[in-house]
Amino acid sequence: MRRAVTLLDVARAANVSKTTVSNVFSWPERVRPALRARIEAVARELHYAGPDPKGRMLSSGKVNAIGVVPIGNFGITLFFTHEYGNAFLGGVAHTCEERGVGLSLVSGRANEWGINDALVDGFIFESAEQIDLIEPARRRRLPVVVSGVAGPDITSITIENRKGAREVTRHLLELGHRRFVIASVMWQFVPPVFHPPTGAPRQFVAVGPPILERMAGVADALAEFGLSFDDMPVMEGCGTPEEEAAFGNGPGMALDLAPEATAVIALNDGVALNIIEQAKKRGLSVPRDLSVVGFDDVAGAARSEPPLTTVHHSAFENGRLAASLLLDGGPPRHVVMPVKLVVRASTAPPRK
Amino acid sequence: MRRAVTLLDVARAANVSKTTVSNVFSWPERVRPALRARIEAVARELHYAGPDPKGRMLSSGKVNAIGVVPIGNFGITLFFTHEYGNAFLGGVAHTCEERGVGLSLVSGRANEWGINDALVDGFIFESAEQIDLIEPARRRRLPVVVSGVAGPDITSITIENRKGAREVTRHLLELGHRRFVIASVMWQFVPPVFHPPTGAPRQFVAVGPPILERMAGVADALAEFGLSFDDMPVMEGCGTPEEEAAFGNGPGMALDLAPEATAVIALNDGVALNIIEQAKKRGLSVPRDLSVVGFDDVAGAARSEPPLTTVHHSAFENGRLAASLLLDGGPPRHVVMPVKLVVRASTAPPRK
DNA sequence: GACGTTTTTTGAACCGGTCCGAATCGTGAT
DNA sequence: ATCACGATTCGGACCGGTTCAAAAAACGTC
Structure with a gap:
């Protein structure tokens, strides 16, 4: 596969500046319709797929995605073997979808695609059990939300x-x-x-x-x-x-x-x-x-x-809320989710 | 939150070049122990968290993550509401974990964090039903694996x-x-x-x-x-x-x-x-x-x-294989997964 | 046709690293 | 003390975009 076509290639081919091509894709109303059409034609001819998110990300500094780290020292497979993790992740996904934000699964294990390598704008920890995992995330100066008991300066969600x-x-x-x-x-x-x-x-x-x-x-x-x-x-x-x-x-x-x-x-x-x-x-x-x-x-x-x-209590709701808190930003908060007693048939008065 | 500390900041503070600092983190054996220790100390003092993956990604061109797109015109929540999708994604996660590769959930819906914005090195489509989703991925010149019937030039996994x-x-x-x-x-x-x-x-x-x-x-x-x-x-x-x-x-x-x-x-x-x-x-x-x-x-x-x-047949195995094929690269292949008749108790000879 | 505005387009800086060839340093041999 | 050579370190280009101030072009008015 030969080198990908870049914005600069299009600019050169169309005999305009990089900026103008960038505008065609990101601020179309800023460029005169005639010129825009010409550039679009050139782009199509060169099979240019539009601005590469990698470049956009670098300059904006925003990845537009958040990472979720499973409980404990386990890998992301845990999200699929544990019911709680699965439901929690489902809730996170729900919010991400609503807000048009990407979702990455990040391993809590060292030496893997982990906290230090993940291209994300923030982290959700499914559990507070491993504070040592939360540290690197904070060192990266990324916002963090923890589902579990965490320090006062970390946004957390706990249940009653x-x-x-x-x-x-x-x-x-x-x-x-x-x-x-x-x-x-x-x-x-x-x-x-x-x-x-x-x-x-x-x-x-x-x-x-x-x-x-x-x-x-x-x-x-x-x-x-x-x-x-x-x-x-x-x-x-x-x-x-x-x-x-x-x-x-x-x-x-x-x-x-x-x-x-x-x-x-x-x-x-x-x-x-x-x-x-x-x-x-x-x-x-x-x-x-x-x-x-x-x-x-x-x-x-x-x-x-x-x-x-x-x-x-609802793991799904926990996940939803965790993502909302992360995306909303703001100062550390500590939300406590309500629980409810559900009486079914496994309890009865003791036998005489 | 003030501007993050960068590699350059550390270099200036330690009075060395960017390259040397970069080496301290990526190729420690290349820099003399004494200097390395000094730079590490400066980095620690400045609360430098190590090379930002954003920068690394840009120059290497590799994101080290793959994206998974759910079946049809639905969002990523589908991975959690449908058993098949969930198991499939679990399989993908399993392989990603094994290989130390990140996993992103990508929406198949337009106007969302989708095929065009995802920071990934390739895509897995849970289904071939929407060819129009596969096109943008290929335009980005990213490798694609489809679980389902796809064209001969697209790697696909089907079942018998x-x-x-x-x-x-x-x-x-x-x-x-x-x-x-x-x-x-x-x-x-x-x-x-x-x-x-x-x-x-x-x-x-x-x-x-x-x-x-x-x-x-x-x-x-x-x-x-x-x-x-x-x-x-x-x-x-x-x-x-x-x-x-x-x-x-x-x-x-x-x-x-x-x-x-x-x-x-x-x-x-x-x-x-x-x-x-x-x-x-x-x-x-x-x-x-x-x-x-x-x-x-x-x-x-x-x-x-x-x-x-x-x-x-196994959705989990399908997912595992899909990720392997994507990460292994190579020319388009078409794998057919075996199925097996499982006779249980819902069948019997017809009533006379 | 000259001039003041407004709209378009441009050039250069920047985002945060990696990488490569060249320059410099240190060391052992002569 | 000098030289050769390997080990370190440095400078600058590059990745692919966005952004902002300034230049250029278009437009309207007198």
């Missing part, structure tokens, strides 16, 4: 984790439950850990800020009923096939190690759905023998058997 | 539509079926159309090339058993909620207008699943009263009640 956890726990308490297991999520691939009740605060292995907030919400509700979070067993483990293959199924262990519990408070829906499955395997009927609640209201929550009582 | 349709139809014929309805897809939003058998080729309203190939495959199998496609009723309609609201449910009409059929050959899984639903509404048991087959093996096909007999 604490309130949601409080409400769903209160729901169980109001049904009459008093003995719980908390099934937590791990955001690293490590073996599940069971924490028996100690009556004192425990040190958990792999919980991020949002999960801590959810735990705080659970504690709030328990306290309202005179109970203590420290008296409830906590299981850390995700129950993914990979975890099960490597270490055994965390949620299942929760059921085995805390058989006295009448309800499981899972800190996300993935774990909750896993619990339901494991309960069935053990001949327990949900919600007759065991109530289960989750958090997030993923697509599968409504379809599970029984449908899951959980806390709804 | 005809063979798959032939096999799934043969499967029904071997079970003993002889009276069919073909439930076709429409790729435009127009009212469903019923085509009674005429014994002669009919003119369909909204079928694209892949669907035509599938029809040809159905015709092949029928011919092997001495039957003619022209003697089978064809219904065009998708059965989406939007269609149902505006015009009524196409697949349902197929059942009503061709009650003598013992099997429905749906040309994609969406329609097939719709047929199953509509059959249930009419008190028909699948597969006892009616066999149903689809095409594509979407995620829902295995989960439906009964699980759907269909033709498997």
